[in-house]
């Protein structure tokens with residue numbers, strides 16, 4: 001059976017004091033979580049998180065990385081730097097980076113490759129906008145986003161990756177995809193991978209993200225192809241986040 005992964009994406013939130021309180025509360029309650037659990041924090045807090053979470057059941061990661069290994073790239077952070085701070089995961093291709101920072105499918109694939117080359121597990125985000133859903137091109141869009149990674153790294157690379165389906169219209173809006181809508185896209189993704197490699201498809205964790213809360217996590221995560229969630233706003237509240245982890 002596939003395991004589930006619940007990962008918090010803190011986005012650009014947190015302070016040293018807030019993180020300390022949030023992680024203390026999560027650690028206190030995480031004992032009976034069904035899912036694997038991780039938090040993805042802003043870069044400056046990774047040292048704090050490494051200090052706090054080393055030796056615990058919680059994994060951690062970053063929200064972005066450079067496609068380059070090192071060099072004259074002012075402001076960028078490489079995969080090996082994330083390794084220095086014990087990261088297991090790194091989010092690549094979040095819709096906010098695609099939309100606000102112009103990250104193309106090809107750039108996202110380069111970041112995915114850079115993460116894997118350093119031994120990090122990329123969480124590859126894919127998802128359609130509302131206009132794309134209404135234009136009935138959801139599968140083309142999600143398929144194209146995944147193809148960029150398949151073309152660059154091959155299907156076998158997905159044995160060491162996670163995919164997060166995050167419909168853009170459901171992120172931070174309070175509008176969650178219905179379990180049926182989410183399951184349909186998850187099944188499309190897994191079917192696409194299964195056509196290339198059934199073993200990889202069967203073990204691939206495909207998370208759902210977009211307004212997941214304690215109140216809707218159970219019905220979403222009980223869908224056959226939904227293996228946990230990538231959690232934004234609700235990951236900043238220990239009680240909410242723990243409740244979601246206990247579902248997964």
Ligand code: 13P
Nearest residue numbers: 009171172210211232233
């Ligand atoms: P929300 O859970 O706040 O909708 O954010 C989802 C998300 O973008 C996680 O990466």
